[in-house]
Amino acid sequence: MNGLVELGAAAKKAASVLATASEQQKNEALLKMAEALIVNSDEILEQNRADLENARQNGMPDHMIDRLALNLRRLEDMALGVRHVVSLKDPIGEVLSMTRRPNGLIIGKQRVPLGVIGMIYESRPNVTVDAASLCIKSGNAVILRGGKEAFLSNMALTRIIRRSLEDAGLPADCVIMVEDTSRETAVRLMQLTGYVDVLIPRGGAGLIRSVVENAKVPVIETGVGNCHVYVDSEADLDMAVEILFNAKCSRPSVCNAAETLLVAEPVAGEFLPRAKKRLDEKDVEWRGCEKAREILPGIAAATEEDYYTEYLDYILAVKVVRDAGDAIEHINRYGSGHSEAIVTTNYFTAQRFLREVDAACVYVNASTRFTDGFVFGFGAEIGISTQKMHARGPMGLNELTTIKYIVYGEGQVR
Amino acid sequence: MNGLVELGAAAKKAASVLATASEQQKNEALLKMAEALIVNSDEILEQNRADLENARQNGMPDHMIDRLALNLRRLEDMALGVRHVVSLKDPIGEVLSMTRRPNGLIIGKQRVPLGVIGMIYESRPNVTVDAASLCIKSGNAVILRGGKEAFLSNMALTRIIRRSLEDAGLPADCVIMVEDTSRETAVRLMQLTGYVDVLIPRGGAGLIRSVVENAKVPVIETGVGNCHVYVDSEADLDMAVEILFNAKCSRPSVCNAAETLLVAEPVAGEFLPRAKKRLDEKDVEWRGCEKAREILPGIAAATEEDYYTEYLDYILAVKVVRDAGDAIEHINRYGSGHSEAIVTTNYFTAQRFLREVDAACVYVNASTRFTDGFVFGFGAEIGISTQKMHARGPMGLNELTTIKYIVYGEGQVR
Numbered sequence: 001m002n003g004l005v006e007l008g009a010a011a012k013k014a015a016s017v018l019a020t021a022s023e024q025q026k027n028e029a030l031l032k033m034a035e036a037l038i039v040n041s042d043e044i045l046e047q048n049r050a051d052l053e054n055a056r057q058n059g060m061p062d063h064m065i066d067r068l069a070l071n072l073r074r075l076e077d078m079a080l081g082v083r084h085v086v087s088l089k090d091p092i093g094e095v096l097s098m099t100r101r102p103n104g105l106i107i108g109k110q111r112v113p114l115g116v117i118g119m120i121y122e123s124r125p126n127v128t129v130d131a132a133s134l135c136i137k138s139g140n141a142v143i144l145r146g147g148k149e150a151f152l153s154n155m156a157l158t159r160i161i162r163r164s165l166e167d168a169g170l171p172a173d174c175v176i177m178v179e180d181t182s183r184e185t186a187v188r189l190m191q192l193t194g195y196v197d198v199l200i201p202r203g204g205a206g207l208i209r210s211v212v213e214n215a216k217v218p219v220i221e222t223g224v225g226n227c228h229v230y231v232d233s234e235a236d237l238d239m240a241v242e243i244l245f246n247a248k249c250s251r252p253s254v255c256n257a258a259e260t261l262l263v264a265e266p267v268a269g270e271f272l273p274r275a276k277k278r279l280d281e282k283d284v285e286w287r288g289c290e291k292a293r294e295i296l297p298g299i300a301a302a303t304e305e306d307y308y309t310e311y312l313d314y315i316l317a318v319k320v321v322r323d324a325g326d327a328i329e330h331i332n333r334y335g336s337g338h339s340e341a342i343v344t345t346n347y348f349t350a351q352r353f354l355r356e357v358d359a360a361c362v363y364v365n366a367s368t369r370f371t372d373g374f375v376f377g378f379g380a381e382i383g384i385s386t387q388k389m390h391a392r393g394p395m396g397l398n399e400l401t402t403i404k405y406i407v408y409g410e411g412q413v414r
Numbered sequence: 415m416n417g418l419v420e421l422g423a424a425a426k427k428a429a430s431v432l433a434t435a436s437e438q439q440k441n442e443a444l445l446k447m448a449e450a451l452i453v454n455s456d457e458i459l460e461q462n463r464a465d466l467e468n469a470r471q472n473g474m475p476d477h478m479i480d481r482l483a484l485n486l487r488r489l490e491d492m493a494l495g496v497r498h499v500v501s502l503k504d505p506i507g508e509v510l511s512m513t514r515r516p517n518g519l520i521i522g523k524q525r526v527p528l529g530v531i532g533m534i535y536e537s538r539p540n541v542t543v544d545a546a547s548l549c550i551k552s553g554n555a556v557i558l559r560g561g562k563e564a565f566l567s568n569m570a571l572t573r574i575i576r577r578s579l580e581d582a583g584l585p586a587d588c589v590i591m592v593e594d595t596s597r598e599t600a601v602r603l604m605q606l607t608g609y610v611d612v613l614i615p616r617g618g619a620g621l622i623r624s625v626v627e628n629a630k631v632p633v634i635e636t637g638v639g640n641c642h643v644y645v646d647s648e649a650d651l652d653m654a655v656e657i658l659f660n661a662k663c664s665r666p667s668v669c670n671a672a673e674t675l676l677v678a679e680p681v682a683g684e685f686l687p688r689a690k691k692r693l694d695e696k697d698v699e700w701r702g703c704e705k706a707r708e709i710l711p712g713i714a715a716a717t718e719e720d721y722y723t724e725y726l727d728y729i730l731a732v733k734v735v736r737d738a739g740d741a742i743e744h745i746n747r748y749g750s751g752h753s754e755a756i757v758t759t760n761y762f763t764a765q766r767f768l769r770e771v772d773a774a775c776v777y778v779n780a781s782t783r784f785t786d787g788f789v790f791g792f793g794a795e796i797g798i799s800t801q802k803m804h805a806r807g808p809m810g811l812n813e814l815t816t817i818k819y820i821v822y823g824e825g826q827v828r
Contacts, residue, residue, distance in 0.1 A: 218632070218633070358430070365822075365826075366826040389632040413660035413780075413783070
């Protein structure tokens with residue numbers, strides 16, 4: 001696509017208008033958007049049916065088809081989501097601190113939008129509406145690049161979003177969909193320095209790797225979750241079974257699901273058969289270290305590669321470790337810095353795990369599945385950052401902002 | 415250099431120890447470092463003399479020689495700087511917020527170190543000590559890659575820093591100096607994903623461009639300051655002359671010095687001759703737009719390129735603009751997002767400038783020269799960020815940290 005620089009320039013221009021728009025005006029655009037999603041449901045669903053038709057012809061598997069499919073109920077949910085964003089506090093303009101310096105300068109630290117956000121994501125069209133509404137509320141223009149499977153649905157949604165912005169007196173270019181879904185154009189978006197202030201990729205490990213490899217604009221890595229549950233020698237084993245079951249089985253396809261079980265040697269003999277029995281209810285496939293296979297003779301052997309893998313499926317790697325220190329070392333080596341849990345009744349072991357595990361979210365006696373912007377009380381989520389810079393863990397509206405120092409003087413010179 | 419991955423692994427290992435070290439232990443290392451800088455001054459100054467000798471033979475200009483040169487007084491200043499870092503509050507471990515969620519989970523947001531910081535910088539050896547002390551205090555390991563001109567001085571300083579760490583019971587590898595000063599190794603450091611959590615380049619526009627082009631690890635861009643002073647039609651012109659003089663002339667070689675003067679047309683005829691006369695005291699060279707040249711006939715013509723240039727010298731570009739709106743547009747197009755100042759008595763114009771200028775620090779009626787971590791009250795400065803992600807403006811200890819969510823449960827599942 002030749003016009004990516006032009007799209008960048010258009011987004012940047014729109015961003016400068018949106019950055020100083022009032023909360024009232026931004027909410028008006030969002031309310032119009034929520035309404036328009038329902039009013040124009042025929043148009044959206046027609047385009048979605050065409051996407052589904054293509055997907056079926058291309059042999060897309062059923063669970064992917066399900067993620068792609070829209071219906072009136074799902075549009076209503078999207079509209080409800082947008083109305084919820086309206087109810088959230090606008091972060092922009094807040095002065096986080098203001099101090100008077102010895103020379104009389106008054107220095108304020110004020111929250112402002114990032115500017116232009118780039119988002120590269122995969123097949124679910126609801127991300128289009130989610131991302132647009134969160135970016136608008138936080139005063140950011142956004143350049144969206146969705147997956148080709150959802151192209152027609154995404155274009156229909158974007159047309160509606162852009163009309164809503166214009167109806168509220170804001171530039172349509174606050175939300176731009178890249179109409180070329182090729183990999184080359186995605187890479188060019190990753191390299192659009194001077195126009196894209198922050199790139200947020202949402203997708204699998206392949207997309208994240210491509211972004212780390214190719215991006216020249218600042219990036220927030222999201223979503224790769226190789227999460228662990230460690231069952232300590234002093235764990236409440238009933239609790240441990242339920243936490244493991246929940247972390248692995250309640251929704252295996254999401255990033256905060258557990259992938260590897262670590263269990264302390266002294267309780268492995270008692271715990272593993274009980275855990276196996278519970279996870280058998282969901283036909284979980286186990287892959288274990290040698291010691292685990294002595295206790296559970298039927299299971300396959302885990303390779304080094306298994307411990308690095310985010311299965312996103314009913315598969316569990318298991319390793320018997322000596323103690324919490326060993327578990328922490330394993331997690332810090334193989335984990336992706338997403339969500340890690342310990343089950344223990346020992347105060348000191350719990351404190352040590354919280355302190356030494358290097359991850360966005362570290363849990364004591366709770367499931368990793370809670371890592372989520374809504375659960376954390378942010379009221380929204382644009383992704384879960386697994387890097388340390390700028391944002392870590394679930395990202396809400398605040399994480400879509402930066403700061404500016406505003407300095408009031410009376411002629412001071414240095 | 416073959417061993418960069420090994421250095422990265424060593425730094426990562428040391429970082430995991432330093433991350434959980436107590437403030438007491440970190441301060442002990444810093445105090446030993448301050449002492450060792452003086453006790454070992456002979457060794458340091460000898461190596462510095464060898465660097466200076468090489469530099470002179472290679473024809474380094476005098477002002478660069480001055481930046482490179484150490485003496486006992488400068489070592490004492492460094493030691494004082496390190497002692498000052500001891501006096502700063504340790505940011506690590508602070509819990510910024512802790513909330514109890516509806517399901518009973520207690521979620522805390524805790525400040526933790528970034529991990530391993532990479533720093534690429536140029537000839538001044540004091541940066542070695544500054545960076546090491548700030549990284550140690552904030553619990554981060556650091557891989558330093560200084561300029562080749564200061565190589566022997568940097569190695570002597572690093573040996574002393576590493577001994578001080580060991581004397582305090584901390585791993586020497588918390589501070590590592592890359593012994594290969596080639597460009598290739600600098601690029602490989604920019605690409606050391608998995609080991610370097612954040613890269614902070616400190617240097618000229620060329621270094622920053624190379625980092626943006628080549629880096630695969632997260633980067634905080636620093637230090638390029640194409641700063642403006644805008645003199646409004648309603649400015650106090652006496653104040654404007656002094657602010658301009660200070661912003662341009664008090665230290666032209668630093669990033670917060672002004673490079674371009676924008677002046678509103680209605681006052682240009684009165685202001686420019688007065689400003690010219692004041693800046694003549696420092697023999698400032700002017701390069702102006704057509705209108706400015708009508709008022710100041712002797713000056714050279716400014717090209718488009720001039721408006722993009724950070725001169726870092728006694729050179730000033732000048733442009734006559736219609737009003738504050740024009741000035742803001744110019745700044746947002748040509749500026750580097752560092753520090754921007756307006757001189758005006760008009761309340762609404764001041765508020766508009768603060769709101770619409772997109773830069774780290776925006777000043778009303780004060781010199782741009784105040785952008786500095788010490789002036790801002792951070793007690794330290796590791797650089798001035800000109801990007802929006804993670805940190806913007808002067809960076810102190812807090813900007814060298816990230817957060818971790820610590821979650822206390824009692825068996826919760828989702």
